[in-house]
Every structure is written in C-alpha cells, then in structure tokens.
Amino acid sequence: MLRVTTLVSDNNGVWNLEFFSVALNELYKINTAIDLNSKNLTISVGVSFFVFMIYETYRMKNKKNIQEDTYRFGRMAKFKGYC
Secondary structure, rough: OOHHHHHHHHHHHHHHOOOHOOOOOOOOOOOOOOOOOHHHHHHHHHHHHHHHHHHHHHHHHHHHHHHHHHHHHHHHHHHOOOO
C-alpha cells in the first residue's frame, strides 16, 4: 500500500486504479522509491488494519462453524446410542 500511496502522491493526489496494477507489477523491485510521509503511512496502516480485521473475522467465523459441527455430531452420536 505504501507503493500505491507513493504513486498517488507523485500524481498530485489523484487516485487511479492503474496504480494498483503498477504497484503489483513492480512488487519484486526493491529499488522503487517509497515516500514515507505521515499521510501515506496513515493510509497504509488503516488499509492494513482493515484487511487484517476482515481476515480475522473470516477465521473466527470458520472456527465457530467447526465447533458447532463438532458439537452437533457429538450430540447425534450420543442420541443414536453410539457412545
């Protein structure tokens, strides 16, 4: 995200979806410039936190479904007399 915000700041603050493509295509290049100012860092941290929270929500939802399935199958086995 720092590379995208650097490209935006180089373009006088005008956002374009092409910046994401350029940043991803040059992901492996270490020598690309990164502008470390407070606005770029704030945007990058905010986007990173948002993506992390989406990931954690998905992970916890999946964990909850697994626990519910385990409990339900355990009750079914006990009800049918398998235990």
